[in-house]
Amino acid sequence: MKFKRCISLVCTGLLAVSVLAGCSSQEQPVVNADQTSSEIKEELVISMGTRPPGEFDPRKRWGLYSQSQILHSTLLKKTPQLEIVGDFAKEFEVSEDGLIWTFHLDDNFKFSNGEDVTAEDVKFTYEMLKEDGVNWDLSFLKKVEIKDDKTMVFHLSEPRSTFFAQLTEIVILPKDHYDDNYSENPIGSGPYMLVQWDKDQQAILEANPYFHGKAPHFKKITLLFLDENAALAAAKNGTVDLIYTLPEFADEEIEGFKQFSYESNDVRGVSMPTQKSGYGKTPEGYPIGNDVTSDIAIRKAMFIGLDREEMVNTVLNGHGKKAFSLVDKMPWWNEETAVEDNRVEEAMAILEEAGWVDTDNDGIREKDGLKASFKLYHPSADVVRTNTALVVAEQAKKLGIDIELVGSNWDEMQTIMHSSPILFAGGRHHPHQFHTMHDIKGAGISYNNIVYYDNPVVAGYMEKAMHASKQEEANKYWKLAQWDGETGASGLGDVPFVWLIRLDHIHLGDARINFGEQPIHTHGHEWSLLANVGEWTWDAEATAE
Amino acid sequence: MEKIKFLGLKCIRGISLLIGLSILTFTMMHNSPIDPISAYIGSETSITLEQREALEEHWGLNDPPHVQYFTWLKNFIGGEMGNSKIQRRPVADIVAEKFTASFALMGISWVLSGSIGFCLGILAAVKKGKPTDRFIKWLSYIQASVPTFWLGLMLLIVFSVWLRWFPIGISVPIGVVSSQVTLWDRIHHMILPVATLSVLGIANVTLHTREKMIDVLNSEYVLFAKTRGETTWEILKNHGIRNVALPAITLHFAYFGELFGGSVLAEQVFSYPGLGSTLTEAGLKSDLPLLMGIVMISAIFVFAGNMIADILNAIINPRLKEGNTLD
Numbered sequence: 001m002k003f004k005r006c007i008s009l010v011c012t013g014l015l016a017v018s019v020l021a022g023c024s025s026q027e028q029p030v031v032n033a034d035q036t037s038s039e040i041k042e043e044l045v046i047s048m049g050t051r052p053p054g055e056f057d058p059r060k061r062w063g064l065y066s067q068s069q070i071l072h073s074t075l076l077k078k079t080p081q082l083e084i085v086g087d088f089a090k091e092f093e094v095s096e097d098g099l100i101w102t103f104h105l106d107d108n109f110k111f112s113n114g115e116d117v118t119a120e121d122v123k124f125t126y127e128m129l130k131e132d133g134v135n136w137d138l139s140f141l142k143k144v145e146i147k148d149d150k151t152m153v154f155h156l157s158e159p160r161s162t163f164f165a166q167l168t169e170i171v172i173l174p175k176d177h178y179d180d181n182y183s184e185n186p187i188g189s190g191p192y193m194l195v196q197w198d199k200d201q202q203a204i205l206e207a208n209p210y211f212h213g214k215a216p217h218f219k220k221i222t223l224l225f226l227d228e229n230a231a232l233a234a235a236k237n238g239t240v241d242l243i244y245t246l247p248e249f250a251d252e253e254i255e256g257f258k259q260f261s262y263e264s265n266d267v268r269g270v271s272m273p274t275q276k277s278g279y280g281k282t283p284e285g286y287p288i289g290n291d292v293t294s295d296i297a298i299r300k301a302m303f304i305g306l307d308r309e310e311m312v313n314t315v316l317n318g319h320g321k322k323a324f325s326l327v328d329k330m331p332w333w334n335e336e337t338a339v340e341d342n343r344v345e346e347a348m349a350i351l352e353e354a355g356w357v358d359t360d361n362d363g364i365r366e367k368d369g370l371k372a373s374f375k376l377y378h379p380s381a382d383v384v385r386t387n388t389a390l391v392v393a394e395q396a397k398k399l400g401i402d403i404e405l406v407g408s409n410w411d412e413m414q415t416i417m418h419s420s421p422i423l424f425a426g427g428r429h430h431p432h433q434f435h436t437m438h439d440i441k442g443a444g445i446s447y448n449n450i451v452y453y454d455n456p457v458v459a460g461y462m463e464k465a466m467h468a469s470k471q472e473e474a475n476k477y478w479k480l481a482q483w484d485g486e487t488g489a490s491g492l493g494d495v496p497f498v499w500l501i502r503l504d505h506i507h508l509g510d511a512r513i514n515f516g517e518q519p520i521h522t523h524g525h526e527w528s529l530l531a532n533v534g535e536w537t538w539d540a541e542a543t544a545e
Numbered sequence: 546m547e548k549i550k551f552l553g554l555k556c557i558r559g560i561s562l563l564i565g566l567s568i569l570t571f572t573m574m575h576n577s578p579i580d581p582i583s584a585y586i587g588s589e590t591s592i593t594l595e596q597r598e599a600l601e602e603h604w605g606l607n608d609p610p611h612v613q614y615f616t617w618l619k620n621f622i623g624g625e626m627g628n629s630k631i632q633r634r635p636v637a638d639i640v641a642e643k644f645t646a647s648f649a650l651m652g653i654s655w656v657l658s659g660s661i662g663f664c665l666g667i668l669a670a671v672k673k674g675k676p677t678d679r680f681i682k683w684l685s686y687i688q689a690s691v692p693t694f695w696l697g698l699m700l701l702i703v704f705s706v707w708l709r710w711f712p713i714g715i716s717v718p719i720g721v722v723s724s725q726v727t728l729w730d731r732i733h734h735m736i737l738p739v740a741t742l743s744v745l746g747i748a749n750v751t752l753h754t755r756e757k758m759i760d761v762l763n764s765e766y767v768l769f770a771k772t773r774g775e776t777t778w779e780i781l782k783n784h785g786i787r788n789v790a791l792p793a794i795t796l797h798f799a800y801f802g803e804l805f806g807g808s809v810l811a812e813q814v815f816s817y818p819g820l821g822s823t824l825t826e827a828g829l830k831s832d833l834p835l836l837m838g839i840v841m842i843s844a845i846f847v848f849a850g851n852m853i854a855d856i857l858n859a860i861i862n863p864r865l866k867e868g869n870t871l872d
Contacts (some may be wrong), residue, residue, distance in 0.1 A: 045719055060633055133599040180634065196722050199642070200818035201715040204722065222720035226713070230816050234713040237706045411578040445597060446582070 041538050042217065044513070046242045047158040047224040049526030052203060056186035056194060058125070061135045063169040065524040066429065066531035071112075071205070072171030072188035073212075075103055075122065076164065079232040080517040080532075082331055082429060084164050084471060088117060088172060088189075089152075098159030098469035100445050103152045110210035111174050112193035119146045124175035126154070136166060154413035159467040161474035165430030189532030191216045200225055216534040226273040235508060242509030244526060247316045248383060250506045258511035258544045261504045262529070264521035265330060265427040269499035270376060272299045272421055275452045288418045288452050292374045294523065295367070297354030298401065299495035304339065305347025305399045308390065311501050315387040323502040324503040325482060325490050329520050331471075332431045332478035337490040347399050360398055373402035377416060378423040380407030385423040388500060392423075417450045424450075424497065427523035431478045435462050438481070438489040453496035458489045505529065551859060559848050563841060567621075569838050571614050574833050580631060581606070581831035604630055617837060627834035631826065635836035639823065644842060646716060647819035651808050654739050658746030659797045665747065666754025666793070667785070671777060673759055681751065688748035693807045697741040697814035704737060714816030738815045745807045746800055753796050757789045762769050795858055801850025805843055 006092035025280060054062030057073060068074050069087075077087040077126040089103035109117035123144045130138035140163070156163070174187045187195050191213065192205040205221040226234060231243040235254050245252075250259060272293040279289035292298055308322035321328075351357075356365040356372050365372040378389040386407065393403040406420075413422050426433055429435040436448045438458060458481045465477035482490040488495055505521045505528055516535040521528040582600050601607055605616070620627055626636035669681040704711045711733065718722070718730045761767060761784065770780050809821030820839055827836040 043720065055632075057633075134596055134603070137596055139595055183634075198715075198717055198723070198818070200814070200822060201717060202719060204720055220720065224715065225815050226715075230714050233701065233706050237709055237713055239713050239719065411580070414580065415578070524853065 004442065006310075021206040038428050040540060041241075041510075041512070043220040044218050044242065044536075045222045045240045047226045047234060047240050047520040048242075048244050048530065050225045050227055052197075052225075053524070053527055055183040056197075056302050057183045058129060058134065058171050058173070060130050060183065063171050064135070065527060066519075066522065067255065067527050068169050068171050070190055070530055071186055071192055071194060071208075071535055072173075072190045073109055073117070074168055074171055076167040078168050078429060078519065080519040082519060084168065087168075088122070090165075094469045096469060098161070101154040101156065101163070103154070104460075105150050105152065106212070107150065108212045109189050110212065110284070111177075111187050111189050112208040112210055113174075113177070113187055114210050115174065115176075115334075117174075117189050117246055119149060119152050121172055121175045122152060124178070125170060125173045128178070129170060129174070136170060138166070147175070150414065155509075156475045159469060161466055161468045161471070161483045162430055162432040162435065164454060164471060165428075165432055167428075192221065210340070211361065211534075213534070217537045218533075221533065242507060242513060244505070244507050244529065247319050247503070247506065248384070249508075250317060250319055252508065254508060255507050256510060256544055258542075260507040260509055260513075260515060260529075261319060262507075262518050263321065263329070264326050264327075264503055264505050264523075265323075265527070266425070266503045266505065266521060266523040267326060267427050267496050267499050268385060268423065268425050268503070269323065270302070270392060270421045271417065271424040271497050272302070272420055272495060273449050273451045274299075274454070274494065274496050277419065279452065282418055284444070286415050286418055286444075288444070290371060290374060290419050290421070291370060293421055295354065295356075297350050297356060297495065298372060299498065300491075301347035301350050301399055302396065302401070302498045303491040303495050304341055304343045304350075306395050306498070306500065307342040308396070308500055309342070311388060311391050314391060315384060316501060316503060319504040319506055321502045321504070323499040325499055326426050326437060326497070327431065327434050327478070327482075328499075328502060330429075330431070332434075332465075334479040334482035334488075334490065337482050337488075337492055339491060344398055351400065356400070363400065371402065372400060373405050374421060375404045375407045376414050376423065377406045379409055379413065379508070381409065384503065385425070389423045392500070418444060418452060422450075425523055427502070429519070429522050433475070434478065434481075434489075435466065438462065451496045453489060453494065455487060455489065455494055457484070457487050458493075512539050512542045514539045514542070548859075552856075554824070555852055555855065556845065559845075559852065562848060563844055566844050567618065567837060567841060568614070570837055571610075571617070571833070574831060574836060575610050575613075575862060577831060579829070579831040581833070585631060585830060611758040617834070621837075621841070626838045629827075629835040630832045631830050631835070632832075636834050639835060640838050642843050643818065643820045643823050643839075646817065647808055647812070647821070650735065650738055650742060650811070650817065651804050653735070654742035654746065654808075655797070655801075655804055658743040659750055659793070661743065662747040662750025662797075663754050663790070663793055667753040667758055667781065667789070669751065669755040670758030670762060671781070673762075678755075681755075682733050685748040685751045688744050689752075691744075691812040693741060693745050694814050696744060697738070697811050700737050700741055701814060711866070714814075716817055738811045738817050741811045741814070746797070746804060749800060750793055750797055754789055754793050757792055758785055761785050761788050791858070797856035798850045798857070802847045805847060 017116050053067060054060045056062050069077060075089040076084050076092065079085055081417070088106055088109050090106045091104040092102065094101050105119060111117060123146055126138065126141060126144050129136045130141050133139070140156050140160045141154060142157040145153040145155065147476055171188060173182070177187045184197065189212070190210060191211050193208040195204045195206045197203045202225065203223045207216050207219050218302050224234065224240060228246055228249065231240065232245065232249055232252065234240045235243050235257065273288070273290040274294055275289040276294045277287070277289040277291050281287060312318060312320045312322060322341065325333060327333045328338070351365055355367045358365045360366070376393065377388055378385045379385055389405050393405050426437065436442060438453050439449055439462060440452070440454040440459065443452050461477045461481035461484070465474045465481065466473035467480055468477060479491045480488070482488045483492045487493045507529055514537045515529065516532050516537070518529065518532065581604065582597060591792050605613060610747070617627065628634060629636050629639055632639060669678045672678045701713070705713045716731065717726050717736045718734070721730070765781055767784055770784060775783065808819060809824065811817065812819040812821035820843070823835070824839045827839060
């Protein structure tokens, strides 16, 4: 009998503990639980991906995806319209030959520990990153010279117009406080400072008391590092105020939440190897070339014959736009390249004219005994890319092109992407990526120019663009490189890639958050929205409707 | 003397196991199709040949594999585990940090599942054939067949999303600096993952204890005790628990390996920062130093579990002791 009592005691104890746990957890101040509508909220809890991209340290790539203005300041910055304006360098000029860049520094920038931001800090940052040489290519930077307290001169060994982009991305580091543990204590001069970072869990940001600009409305921002499913659960349980989400979760209804959707140049498309098989091998020894996609008729037919609207509606549930190039909507985009698509008849005429005819009536065209058939690889873990590939294959069938889908992974795809089309992606706030993806120099190294596109005319324009000393001039040549009326690296010209859709970046968040003026987002969904977090406000009257 | 020999043999076996394991891990990683540099860069295109070469040089990827392995081994023996390629900080720091979190989780679950399982097993044996026994058996079979991550998800949906009793994940309260985090906060965040992980181990111990206890209760000395008028509780206290505890403890120590696997899954579900998520990432991104570090530490952990079980057996079990002296 004693034994029974013992067991029941244990059970009662356990029950008591669990009930207690329940009660006290309800007493705990849950951060955002059901505020009254008039309350002004000055703290936010956000979930954006599973880790801070680059861990707050530019040596680990912090800054590559529009995170430069959260904890730090930069020499120059981008407006929402993507114009380049001054930040720590309030004024700047570039010499005619593009080799000497002069910056006139501001004098009221302070780090979050109260120390002044100086020219020495800037010099240290650029020299350190050049030396490191891993994530930032600064090999063209010959010398950083401090003329006086307020003036710096950067000497380049060759003109480089895309340096503008790096000037907006490279954050200024404190010379005296930078070491291998900088990620733990990233002192910067931006609107926020990092108070605490629990790895893989959360980062707590508070307003930087020494910030030179307008103090941000939200005094404290907590970033949770949850995966998409956990983030959605956290939003439903009322733990977070804002999450980023995928198209398949975009239409989830959460009380008090609204869908915030932003246009992006985060493009998806099909890479089309431009060389014939037998062209050779990449530096890593992988084969190059494809006999079907190297025929320009096939590439052109795909570019104009596919129905992008249908893809946006089916693959993205309407949360996206048609894409025609890698640089859609950017200041260096040649708008002529956006053509009318879904022109099936015309696409078939192009194929017929080039000799691709279905002689054996199996629905697939042939030319000189070669079937218009190729494999399309896609990473099967990526839902958007997989679904896009499915629709592409379905639509290509109408044109008489047979696409065999291969669900794969990046490790395998890296070995075949120079000889087989893959479902590719891209999109940046600068034209550098356009350059590396179409320049024959450096082709085959990591994801640079995987199609081995080689057009000397285009290369010439890109060279001129890189050497331009003014943005306008550079943009003129970037546009010519896409289409100069006769040739170009776009759908009008050589079609090295068939770009298809641009994703909208979707977030679910409290309807009362005002995200200010957002620039068009880039590839890399996580943290894009946070680029201007210092300008966010709270609109107590806003509702989910 | 015998004991020293016994321990010595165990240690040699352990060391050879570690060396074998490290060679196996290294070979597999070296031959895996994952290119660490591409994995590190992700699906990016903005890397030049110079940048790539700088990385290869920096990571020592240009050395032949055996040189890489022996460099690693030499450093590892010297207590230096190297730097993680992805996280760019010492592997020892990462492992220490993650292992503390995982260890607390696993330790509590281990104790809980052991004690609960043991109690349930005894109860089932005492009530053999009665509804209580059938219920416990039924529960054990269910526990044994339910996947950890599924159970974790169910607990998460019910207790976090619907009832909102427990947090959705992670190990500390949201937005609170660590100086203000109380012990209760930590316990509160640990309850669901611990519950998930404990359930995994209960069935094993329960069924095992039940069988053993039934054997004991059917033995002649228990029959004798009953005739002397001892109550059920007295029989359990004087004869049962002592005889059953040892095999249960041995079994439970040997269960370290499974516990480790379970914690990887539980940590994923509850976004709990432990070795599990770090291990997955190290593997997928081909971060050799980090992966080797975690694999070694886990192997030592599991090996230690088994070794403790063996030693306990040797020390406590009188029959083994006799055998030792008789030889």
